[in-house]
Amino acid sequence: MKISEIIRPEAVKVLANVSSKKRLFQSLGEIVSSAYGIDAETAFSALQERETLGPTGVGHGVALPHARLDGIDAVVGAFLRLERPVDFESVDHQPVDLVFALFAPAGSGVDHLKALALVSRTMRDAAVCAKLRANDSAETLYAVLTESTASRAA
Numbered sequence: 001m002k003i004s005e006i007i008r009p010e011a012v013k014v015l016a017n018v019s020s021k022k023r024l025f026q027s028l029g030e031i032v033s034s035a036y037g038i039d040a041e042t043a044f045s046a047l048q049e050r051e052t053l054g055p056t057g058v059g060h061g062v063a064l065p066h067a068r069l070d071g072i073d074a075v076v077g078a079f080l081r082l083e084r085p086v087d088f089e090s091v092d093h094q095p096v097d098l099v100f101a102l103f104a105p106a107g108s109g110v111d112h113l114k115a116l117a118l119v120s121r122t123m124r125d126a127a128v129c130a131k132l133r134a135n136d137s138a139e140t141l142y143a144v145l146t147e148s149t150a151s152r153a154a
Contacts, residue, residue, distance in 0.1 A: 001114050003122060004146040006102070007077035011035035012142040016083040021051070024086060025065070028101045031078045036103075038076070042069060043103060057090025061133075062123045066102040066116060075104045075115040081132055081141060098123065098132055100145075 011031055018024045029044035046067035050056070057063045078101045085095030100119045104112035122128055122145065131144045 001111075001118055002146070003077070003118065006075050006115050006118075007079060007142070007145065008035050009139065009142045011076070011078040012138045012145070013079070014081045014083065014136055014138060014141070018080075018082050018084070018086055020086060021088055022048070024080070024082070024099065025051075027080065028065070028078050028099070031080075032076065032101075032103060035078065036072070036076050038069065038072060038103060042071075043067070046103070047101065055089035055091070057088035057094075057096050058120070058123070059090055059092040059094065060124075060126075060129065061085060061090075061094055061097045062129065063088050063090065063096040063099045064102070064116065064119060064123065065099065066104070066112075068104050068106045068108065068112065070106045072103060072105050075102060075108065075111050077102050077115070077119065079141065079145060081135075098129060 025044050025047040029040035032038045032043050033040035047065050050067045056065045080099040082097045085097040088096040
């Protein structure tokens with residue numbers, strides 16, 4: 001599995017005006033609605049519900065929110081670079097500026113876990129995160145995300 005198989009270029013954005021985790025989840029819902037045809041409110045609610053189980057801020061300014069949804073047949077993702085970090089109740093108490101969200105079919109098991117592991121490995125790479133933070137172009141961010149897994153596989 002490669003990141004290019006789970007995220008489309010149009011699901012990668014730089015956002016300036018996100019002030020809370022709730023607004024971030026609303027933005028993610030709008031993005032996956034536009035990119036994949038997923039109902040925005042359903043995606044938002046699923047992210048909110050998953051977050052009640054425990055924060056998905058993994059530290060070092062990175063969050064990996066994820067949820068399972070009825071009505072989709074493959075794992076899909078969205079990536080956001082926030083111009084202003086938001087509080088995410090992360091394990092290290094640092095605000096988040098890099099967000100990679102995953103949405104998986106309700107009945108998926110292994111594929112969801114494989115995608116989450118892949119994204120987690122990618123976002124733990126300090127060099128990848130530095131490149132993501134240094135760029136304002138969604139096209140460049142997509143290239144950084146998809147090249148990082150391609151180079152690892154080589």
